[in-house]
Amino acid sequence: xxxxxxxxxxxxxxxxxxxxxxxxxxxxxxxxxxxxxxxxxxxxxxxxxxxxxxxxxxxxxxxxxxxxxxxxxxxxxxxxxxxxxxxxxxxxxxxxxxxxxxxxxxxxxxxxxxxxxxxxxxxxxxxxxxxxxxxxxxxxxxxxxxxxxxxxxxxxxxxxxxxxxxxxxxxxxxxxxxxxxxxxxxxxxxxxxxxxxxxxxxxxxx
Numbered sequence: 001x002x003x004x005x006x007x008x009x010x011x012x013x014x015x016x017x018x019x020x021x022x023x024x025x026x027x028x029x030x031x032x033x034x035x036x037x038x039x040x041x042x043x044x045x046x047x048x049x050x051x052x053x054x055x056x057x058x059x060x061x062x063x064x065x066x067x068x069x070x071x072x073x074x075x076x077x078x079x080x081x082x083x084x085x086x087x088x089x090x091x092x093x094x095x096x097x098x099x100x101x102x103x104x105x106x107x108x109x110x111x112x113x114x115x116x117x118x119x120x121x122x123x124x125x126x127x128x129x130x131x132x133x134x135x136x137x138x139x140x141x142x143x144x145x146x147x148x149x150x151x152x153x154x155x156x157x158x159x160x161x162x163x164x165x166x167x168x169x170x171x172x173x174x175x176x177x178x179x180x181x182x183x184x185x186x187x188x189x190x191x192x193x194x195x196x197x198x199x200x201x202x203x204x205x206x
Contacts, residue, residue, distance in 0.1 A: 107170070107201045114175050159183055160191040172199040 157166045161183035169184040170177045174195040179187060181202055188197050 110172075110175050111170065111203060114170070114177065161187055168202055168204070170201045170203050171195075171197050172201070177203060 159165045159167055159180035160178040162180060165180035165182060167177050167179060168181050169179045171179065171184075171190050174190045174193050174197075176190050176192045178190065178192050179200075184200055189195070190197060
């Protein structure tokens, strides 16, 4: 038989059998979860900041390396261009030296031929004329041979322009030795044969 005392006894027993949980204990679990979540977010932000800093450092290093590489490439190109320029200049000087050597050899042969021709003409008895070579052959007494009247040597060694200074310039293509070094620069036509001067060379008379 169940009486009211029975219900009271069971209710009292149930009440005293529950653990004692305070209000602060009821809200502890949500606070702990929020704290752990905050720590995780803080760690994530910290890791992100570290990664960003590392990324910036790596990018700066890469940029510096790239700049150094570009400078090296630029200097290498400049050095290559300079080497090409020096090689071209050396080749140009080599060609110019060969050209000057050939011109010198040509002038030497021309002077020798001119002297030989003048000597031959003198021996054959040709006299001086305005269309003949500027310098005739000379004998060791200092006079020109081959004419009936012996012409003084100084007359043939005088410049055909100023009539005063000794001849020292050979004209081309006519190969007349008839001007001094001072008059050569202002005269473009040979005063003997009236041929246009294309080149000239100074001759040192011994």
